[in-house]
Amino acid sequence: MMHSSRLTRRSVIKGGLGLALASTALTTLGLPMPARAAGKKVIIGAFADGGLTPFKEKIIPLAKEQGFDIQFLEDEYGVTLEKWFADAQSGAGQYDLYLLDDPWVPQFGAANVLEDLGAGGIDGSDKDWIGPMIDMGYWPPRQGPRVKGFENAKPTLICVPFVGDLQTLTYRNDVFTGGAPKTWDEVIAKGKEGVAAGKIKYPVVFRGVSGNPIVTSWYPIFLSFGGAFFDDKWNPIFNSAEGKASADFFVGTMKQNAPSGVVEFDSDQEGAAILGGDAGAIIQYSGNALKADDPAQTKVAGKLDFGVVPKQEKAIAQMGIFIAGVPKSAPNKANSIEFLKWYVSAETQAKLSEAGSIPVKRSAFGIAKPGNRLIPVALQQLDAGALPRPRTPDWAKVEELLGIELNKALQAGSGGGAALDKAAKQVKDYLTTAGYY
Amino acid sequence: MRTGTQARKYRLQGAGLDLALPYLMLAPGLTIVLGVLVYPLWDGLRASTRAYRYGSPVADVGLQNYLHLWSDAQFLNALWVTVKFVALSVSFEAVLGFALALFCLHEFRGIRLLRTVLIIPMVITPVVVAIVFRLIYASDAGMLTALSKATGGGEVQILGNPLNAFIGLVALDVWEWTPLMFLILLAGLQSLPHEPFEAARVDGAGAWRVFADLTFPMMRPVLAVAIVLRTIDAFGTFDQVFVLTRGGPGEATRLISIYGYDTAFKFQQTGYAAALFVTIGLVVLALAFSAIRLLRRVDAS
Numbered sequence: 001m002m003h004s005s006r007l008t009r010r011s012v013i014k015g016g017l018g019l020a021l022a023s024t025a026l027t028t029l030g031l032p033m034p035a036r037a038a039g040k041k042v043i044i045g046a047f048a049d050g051g052l053t054p055f056k057e058k059i060i061p062l063a064k065e066q067g068f069d070i071q072f073l074e075d076e077y078g079v080t081l082e083k084w085f086a087d088a089q090s091g092a093g094q095y096d097l098y099l100l101d102d103p104w105v106p107q108f109g110a111a112n113v114l115e116d117l118g119a120g121g122i123d124g125s126d127k128d129w130i131g132p133m134i135d136m137g138y139w140p141p142r143q144g145p146r147v148k149g150f151e152n153a154k155p156t157l158i159c160v161p162f163v164g165d166l167q168t169l170t171y172r173n174d175v176f177t178g179g180a181p182k183t184w185d186e187v188i189a190k191g192k193e194g195v196a197a198g199k200i201k202y203p204v205v206f207r208g209v210s211g212n213p214i215v216t217s218w219y220p221i222f223l224s225f226g227g228a229f230f231d232d233k234w235n236p237i238f239n240s241a242e243g244k245a246s247a248d249f250f251v252g253t254m255k256q257n258a259p260s261g262v263v264e265f266d267s268d269q270e271g272a273a274i275l276g277g278d279a280g281a282i283i284q285y286s287g288n289a290l291k292a293d294d295p296a297q298t299k300v301a302g303k304l305d306f307g308v309v310p311k312q313e314k315a316i317a318q319m320g321i322f323i324a325g326v327p328k329s330a331p332n333k334a335n336s337i338e339f340l341k342w343y344v345s346a347e348t349q350a351k352l353s354e355a356g357s358i359p360v361k362r363s364a365f366g367i368a369k370p371g372n373r374l375i376p377v378a379l380q381q382l383d384a385g386a387l388p389r390p391r392t393p394d395w396a397k398v399e400e401l402l403g404i405e406l407n408k409a410l411q412a413g414s415g416g417g418a419a420l421d422k423a424a425k426q427v428k429d430y431l432t433t434a435g436y437y
Numbered sequence: 438m439r440t441g442t443q444a445r446k447y448r449l450q451g452a453g454l455d456l457a458l459p460y461l462m463l464a465p466g467l468t469i470v471l472g473v474l475v476y477p478l479w480d481g482l483r484a485s486t487r488a489y490r491y492g493s494p495v496a497d498v499g500l501q502n503y504l505h506l507w508s509d510a511q512f513l514n515a516l517w518v519t520v521k522f523v524a525l526s527v528s529f530e531a532v533l534g535f536a537l538a539l540f541c542l543h544e545f546r547g548i549r550l551l552r553t554v555l556i557i558p559m560v561i562t563p564v565v566v567a568i569v570f571r572l573i574y575a576s577d578a579g580m581l582t583a584l585s586k587a588t589g590g591g592e593v594q595i596l597g598n599p600l601n602a603f604i605g606l607v608a609l610d611v612w613e614w615t616p617l618m619f620l621i622l623l624a625g626l627q628s629l630p631h632e633p634f635e636a637a638r639v640d641g642a643g644a645w646r647v648f649a650d651l652t653f654p655m656m657r658p659v660l661a662v663a664i665v666l667r668t669i670d671a672f673g674t675f676d677q678v679f680v681l682t683r684g685g686p687g688e689a690t691r692l693i694s695i696y697g698y699d700t701a702f703k704f705q706q707t708g709y710a711a712a713l714f715v716t717i718g719l720v721v722l723a724l725a726f727s728a729i730r731l732l733r734r735v736d737a738s
Contacts, residue, residue, distance in 0.1 A: 081702075082702035085492065085705070089492045089493075107491065110490075110491040111491040111492045112491075208597070209683065209685055210683075210685040210688075211683065211685075259576075259577060260576065261575075261576025261594055261597045263596075263597035264575070264576060264594075264686065265577075269575070272577065272578070393491055393705075394704070396704055397704040400703075400704070404687055404688055407685060408686075408687040411597065411598070411686055411687065434490075
């Protein structure tokens with residue numbers, strides 16, 4: 001009896017192994033798998049941005065009425081690209097849908113980690129799409145130069161436009177009393193008058209932080225001066241005479257008429273400057289523009305109007321749409337595609353427009369009561385001219401190289417043209433190493 | 438009473454278990470170490486010899502990634518910024534930490550509370566510290582600007598000026614990590630033998646003499662360990678910079694960790710980033726070994 005009940009090494013090992021097996025079995029069979037829930041679950045990954053507020057507040061509840069169980073996971077902009085790319089590439093399956101910034105599409109496309117949405121039944125040839133927006137969902141691009149390795153590949157619809165965001169001008173109507181300023185010279189001249197009259201502190205405000213923020217702020221000025229970024233062979237040509245003039249204007253005149261700390265300004269500071277009533281004009285996406293009529297979010301409600309971006313040569317804005325892609329590793333792939341079909345239907349797009357967000361279908365711009373004054377202006381801007389950033393998987397690096405040099409010139413308050421020369425050389429070197437030529 | 442066969446069986450089983458048991462006990466720990474340390478290290482080394490395109494390896498390039506580092510102006514700049522940052526931060530932290538430890542060695546009313554308060558910065562999450570410093574440094578609505586305006590000054594430019602931003606980053610690091618130095622050095626001071634100090638006092642030695650001839654030489658091993666630990670840690674500084682400046686303005690605060698992170702995850706140059714981190718790992722290891730060897734040589738002499 002004594003022998004049989006004694007604690008032996010064998011019994012300890014047997015017991016331990018038994019316990020380990022039992023706990024493994026319990027874990028496997030007993031615990032729910034949240035990412036693989038049944039029904040119409042859709043896990044959406046998004047970066048935090050005011051441009052998605054109408055979607056969150058008005059469209060998600062509508063989707064729930066349609067039987068979709070939406071899980072909306074937000075992250076800070078600066079970490080989402082790397083996080084989602086790692087998720088897609090490793091096949092981790094943490095998301096069903098990414099709401100990407102459109103310049104990221106080529107990177108995901110080249111890595112072949114997103115579903116073919118055309119094969120899933122989404123019609124990319126629908127005439128109701130805003131043409132330049134649906135174009136951004138194809139990889140390789142349907143128009144323009146293609147990177148090596150994809151020259152002869154068939155364009156596939158891997159993303160669909162989600163929120164049709166693009167840059168427009170927001171200006172103070174008590175400073176620019178004759179309506180939206182038409183040229184950059186007018187922005188500065190009338191803005192100075194506004195400063196002298198004590199209505200505002202600075203004629204303009206923009207983002208000066210190196211990398212994506214400063215390039216995003218400079219780009220519409222670059223386009224309006226008539227600049228082009230790459231030629232058809234991926235040679236950087238942004239340091240052309242037009243490009244240099246835009247950069248000199250940006251780091252010189254624009255800086256002199258902006259807050260003194262603009263070098264360190266990102267979207268939160270530029271938003272505070274325009275919504276707080278300090279700045280006279282800004283080129284921005286819809287995130288802060290949507291707050292312009294809400295007294296809880298701005299000190300100058302009723303004094304902010306929208307217009308087409310000013311021009312020097314052309315009035316061209318930069319498009320920066322939210323664009324949805326379904327990773328191949330999505331746990332609820334069918335639900336995601338079904339959700340997208342519902343979301344991009346003309347009816348839902350009309351609801352999105354009513355909710356105050358910029359739609360991606362032309363018919364939704366024509367509804368009787370758009371939920372925001374910005375929406376018709378966005379259509380005007382689209383018709384006047386709006387361009388996406390170059391469709392290369394290496395845009396993040398190109399933007400980084402250019403952004404650093406522009407930021408250095410901005411610190412100095414001069415030398416924009418020289419900064420572009422330096423950046424062009426660095427970009428060329430980088431793309432050479434990456435096998436572009 | 439066991440029979441001869443039974444006894445032989447038990448003996449054999451016991452012998453078998455005796456042989457296998459240590460390995461069985463070690464197996465889980467060893468598997469974890471292999472899985473989370475050895476394999477990633479080996480995989481990193483392998484990745485560092487490959488070229489990646491769109492996140493996937495496309496070719497074996499041998500040591501090309503390592504060689505390319507030394508002609509990469511951005512890497513060299515990041516390395517230089519990191520070396521300056523580590524040297525300045527750790528120097529200030531060592532001096533301040535030592536001074537605070539010497540001060541807190543004395544027993545007086547409230548000393549326990551003071552010692553506790555002094556270590557608070559290092560227990561705050563680094564990201565939170567960076568956010569708070571950003572709110573202090575911001576030129577438009579930061580505390581320094583508010584203070585300056587209240588006293589008749591203008592906006593204080595910290596994060597928009599390369600030199601000021603770098604100094605601001607060092608100040609943040611010094612604020613956060615001086616307590617670690619202080620804690621290590623205070624423990625070292627408290628463990629020193631009393632007799633030499635009593636003898637010096639009897640001989641009439643002044644405070645400076647005692648510090649220069651006794652305290653400092655006796656504390657040198659502890660100080661060296663603290664400095665080596667902090668240096669290794671400072672080379673890996675990431676979160677504060679990521680939140681405070683993202684490496685800007687320009688490249689003024691772009692530490693090697695930020696450059697490596699961007700290279701690996703933002704630009705998808707996995708192989709090149711692996712070579713970068715292996716190189717930095719070797720540099721830090723070399724520094725640590727050099728410091729330890731130097732310490733031994735000093736001790737021996």
